Amino acid sequence: MTSDVHETELLLSTVRAFMAAEIYPHEDMVDRTGSVPPELGLQIETRAKQAGLYSANMPERVGGGGLSMKAMSLIEREYGKSTHALHSWIGRPTELLLACKGDQIEKYLMPAVRGEKRELFALTEPEAGSDAMGMKSNAHRDGADWILNGSKHFISGPRMPDFAIVFAVTGVDETKRGPRKRITAFLVDVGTPGFDVREGNKSVSYRGYKTFQLAFNDVRLGPDQILGEEGKGFELAGEWLGMGRVWVGTCCCGKAERIIGLATDWAANRKQFGQPIGQFQGTGFKLADMAIGLRTADLLVADAVVRAEEGRLTDADVSMVKVYCSEMLNRVADDAVQIFGGMGLMEELPIQRLWRDSRLERIWDGTSEIQRHIITRSILRPLGA
Ligand SMILES: Cc1cc2nc3c(=O)[nH]c(=O)nc-3n(C[C@H](O)[C@H](O)[C@H](O)COP(=O)(O)OP(=O)(O)OC[C@H]3O[C@@H](n4cnc5c(N)ncnc54)[C@H](O)[C@@H]3O)c2cc1C
Known part of the structure; x- marks a missing residue:
């Protein structure tokens, strides 16, 4: 070995x-x-x-x-x-924190690595989900300081955070494609006057995983609370977060493997018409398709990891992993419920929970539709379309 x-x-x-x-x-x-x-x-x-x-x-x-x-x-x-x-x-901790500089390193990065502080990644707003550029949260200069206003929702984590990485508009740039908002990432401590964090909506996927609502009302931030550079928030996020979507993909493979195990056991042991239901093609072929889907998804993740290690992972590569793995998982979860029949929906068995949990994977970290936009763009842009 x-x-x-x-x-x-x-x-x-x-x-x-x-x-x-x-x-x-x-x-x-x-x-x-x-x-x-x-x-x-x-x-x-x-x-x-x-x-x-x-x-x-x-x-x-x-x-x-x-x-x-x-x-x-x-x-x-x-x-x-x-x-x-x-x-x-x-x-x-989010790798975004590796962009911390100077005093930020001891105040945010190191405590996060040691597990003394927890951060939130706060991009989504009630009016700006898929359309992140539609965000309204904004910060304007006041001398050397910044004044932050706006709100965020669906910002998730296991517990009340100690600080949040908050994306906000800090101006507009003129580009060849027209005006483009300047987005800046700020490190905002819970407890700062004007910053309100409270628990938000409860998701039926991953029950017990909390979402928070963040509100900013004239929150005063020092110049040292910018993470990375002013106006470079999206570039910073893009640099680190691609792998986040690959991790979503690999999590989906793990969950699919668990579900396939449960469905296989059930198909082998549940008998109807005097034989295991897995012997009916309608059931057995579902297991075969699940196995094909999982093998393909695992290969896609492995390929993305190699590309990342060689520094040639593109946004489209990442989106392919996110779409394929999350949709594979949802097909697997839905077919597994079908194989379990009525028992698949009963609280006594874990299948219904895994099915509910699977559903979120097609939505967070960019929906399947948004991932397909990214892939389409990579195909058409080189042709000028
Ligand atoms: C449990 C949970 C935890 C989350 N955690 C975080 C977090 O920690 N931090 C964070 O910033 N965000 C977080 N999110 C937000 C998540 O990333 C968004 O929910 C997601 O990006 C979709 O945004 P939306 O819900 O506003 O849906 P919308 O943007 O309103 O989309 C609704 C539907 O319209 C479709 N749609 C929208 N635009 C287009 C288009 N151009 N073409 C085709 N279809 C389109 C979408 O694909 C979707 O099907 C979390 C969400 C949930 C549910």
Whole structure:
């Protein structure tokens, strides 16, 4: 066995043991009650640190685990088998924080890596979801300071955050394609006067994973609260967030594998007309299609990871992963409910929960439709269309 293969197996066995001990036993309770008791969340955080899983995505130079993209994709695939409500407590701070400079490093980046502070990524607004450029949140200069106004919703995380990375309009640039809003990312501490954070809508996907509403009313921010450069918020987000969509894809593969396992067991053991229902083509072919879909999705993720490691991952590559893996998962989840028949919808079995959880994957981090726009653009733009 090469040391690479050995390390991968060690990593996978660590993550699987962690999921079995710290995550899976709590899934039903969290889904039923719609919340994660704070002491349970803290226990997951603490044990994730002990297991070396906390901040595994961040580079070693800032105290993270320094795992390769390939290793991260394997870990995220295991996390994807369960619910965000629980595995998000195993912190993976947004890599956007690596853009911190000067005092920001000790104030935001390092505490996030150590698990002392939690951040939110705040882009979406009630009137600006898919159309992120339609955002109304804005900041104007007041001397050296900035004054932030606006609101955000659907901003998600496991618990009340300590600070948020907030995207806001700070001006308009004239470009060849017409006027374009300047978007800037700000680091905004919870507790700053004028900044209100409260729990928002409750999602039936990943029950217990919280969404927050953020309101900014003349929030005064110092010049050192800009993350990256003024007017370069989208470029910054684009630089780091592509991999976020690949992780969505790999999570979908993990969840699909779990669902396929449950559906296969049911098809092999449930008998009707005197035989296992899996022997009816209508059921057996569903299992075959699930296996084809999952294999293809896994290959797509593996290809994206290689492209990323070689520095040639494009936006269209990322969108293909996001669309294919999330839609594959939804086909798998829906077919699994069909294979389970009425029992598929009963609260006593996990299939209905996995089916509900799967649905979000086609929506967040950019809907399937928006991903298809990105792919279409990459096909037509070179032709000037
Ligand atoms: C549980 C949850 C957690 C989330 N967490 C975060 C977070 O942490 N941070 C954050 O910033 N955001 C977060 N989001 C927001 C998420 O990214 C948005 O919900 C998503 O981008 C879609 O925006 P929308 O819901 O406003 O839908 P809309 O933009 O209103 O879209 C509605 C429908 O119209 C379609 N549509 C819109 N425009 C087009 C078009 N041009 N062509 C074709 N179809 C189109 C969409 O594809 C969709 O089907 C979260 C959302 C949820 C539900």
